[in-house]
Amino acid sequence: MPETEVSRSSVVSFNRRAVFSLSGTHFLNDLVTSGMVPALVVMYKHALHLNYTQSTLVVLVSYLTSSVMQPIFGTLTDKKPRVWLLGAGVFLAVLGLALTGFVHSLPWLLICIAISGLGSGAFHPEASRGTHLAAGSRRGMAQSIFQVGGNAGQAFGPLMIPLFLASTGLKGLLWFIPVAILALGLGAQITPWLNRRVAESAGRRRQITGENNIPGVIVLVIIIILRSWCQVGVVVFLPFYFHNLSIQTSELFNFVFMGAGALGTFIGGVVSDRIGQKRLMMLSMLIATPFALLFPHTHGVVAVLVLLFFGFSVLSSFAVTVVLMQMLLPKNIALASGLSIGFGVGAGGIGATFLGGISDLFGVPTVFAILSFLPLIGAVLSAFLPRAQK
Template sequence: MTQATTAPAPNEPLYRRAVYTFSSAHFLNDLCTTGLVPALIVMYKEALNLSFTESSLIVLISYLTSSISQPFFGMLTDRTPRVWLFTAGVFCTIGGLAMTGAATSFGWLLIFVAISGFGSGAFHPEASRGTHLASGTHKGLAQAIFQVGGNAGQAFGPLMIPLLLIHTGLRGLLWLIPIAFLSLLLTAPMLGWMKEKVADAASKKKEIRGRNNIPGAILLISVIVLRSWCQLGVVVFLPFYMTHLSLAASETLNFVFVGAGALGTFIGGIFSDRIGLKRLMIGSMLVATPFALLLPHLHGVWTVLILLVFGFSVLASFSVTVVYMQRLLPRNIALASGLSIGAGVGAGGIGSVFMGSVADVFGVATVFTILSLLPLAGALISFFLPDDRTQAV
């Protein structure tokens, strides 16, 4: 693989204002998709009298509308930049989920969830590319800050159940509408800078001689899919597995799992700049494997400790896979971002429906047996990824 002939100047600084703005918007976006939607499944199921399979379909619609649209938005904006999608996307994500609080039927619920999903699909490629452009020579750190915002949103999503929605019911989601309008004040000031940086990057694109590594990208997507099945499977089915606990207690355990993952995302991004992307991916998933195997067999305080280490390790590669995909597809940065984030989101939705069907037939315990093997499979595939140090930056 030929390396790019142009690279950022040595020690090019991080544009912190931009990176932290993208991260904050990512927090709001993922709070309302991968954070709240899986956590709300129990409440949606009870309110509309749904089966496990129908409940899982809500996650599928949310994640597929987001993931299928992300690569298309990425390809579209690689050709003709549309930085306004960064602002419009997060607005629709929050507003769409807010309206599910007023849904009177399963059909309307799916429509509002789909609007939220398409908003997320529009948001991610532009926000991730903006982070790439603001990163200077600190690619791993910048993506870690950006992704930890999203993972923190995922973590706080389940926590909103015991803190708010148990007391207000689903109609409490309507309080997200003012937050949707406040998000415009956060994101709109960055649009001028984004337009200028994207135009500058486009003018330099012809100088880059690095080629896209399609086989490597396919292998990386496979790893992302397995990790997503594992992560979302735990979040969706932990409340159904921990039947001896209240809904508030089980959602608090989900907060522990995803919150530890947010910390792992940040630490993993920092260390990836030092030890390399591939090594970090293999190591994190190998570390996660024994804790995934132990999770279904331990109880009490041991469950909390297992979820802490399991969440930290399995999500330590979250930001790493975005940077890795951008190196494998240097000519299509927005597409690379859409694939690396979108593939995981969509795969998680598909996996949730599959796991829901397994739970209906064989029980939730079987689901956790399957989930415990996924990190090991991801680590094995990661061994065959191309050396990230030979890819274009």
């Protein structure tokens, strides 16, 4: 990263209010999109009498419109920032899911899911840009707080099914309409500050002398995809692996994995400010490897403990990859966020579909055997990442 940019960015102090507001909106966004949509597939299937192919369309549309579209939104907003997408995006993300409580046919369900996904895709690049501008010199901590909001939303999303929607049915989703209004207000209250910061950074951005490091971006994207396959694979196939447990218990196991990952995201971001992003990336993948290899051979309480440490370690690099991508793409901050957050998650969904075919052929244990080697491959690739300049 160019010295001139670091020295200028360090003049701006850490804006605690903006970072925590952005983290709160991230929580509400990912609660419904990444957390609840996959968990709601079973309820949609029974309520609308769908077959398995139709049911998987819900997840596919959600991933395509939210995750895969994020780099596109990032490219557009890098050319011309659209700060209003911060509040409007999270509003549409929550509202789209709430409206599925009304629908009675598959086409309308997919339209509402697409609205929710597009809102999420529009929200992430501007929200991550806002976090970048609010960070000052503490980029790792700022991104970790922002990403913890999203990871916590993903963790709590599946819990909404047994705790709330199991008794209300899909009609209970209508209660998320006030949540959508709350999300809009949370985003709108920092929009004036963000408008000022974007205007201030516009002139500074023209003076950036650093070039985008495309080879480094490619390596980092591959690492993010491997980590995402590991994360999504565990969440999707865990209920099938512990087939003797109830759905509620399986969702609690997922909560342990994602909750530990949220804690790891925060601690990893803070530690990376001290030891460096590349070193933290390598350590997180190396530490995750023995737990990944051990998990398929454990049961009971030991399996829960291994799952906890596995989630903590493998997801401790979540915020770090965003900061690294922004360093590798100094001229395209929003695109960096779209690639590191959106594209990676979308690729994880595609990987889960691929792993589903493997499970049909060879069984679920084979899937977990494959997942156990992904962190090790990621650790090896991390050695080829360029070291960030000071």
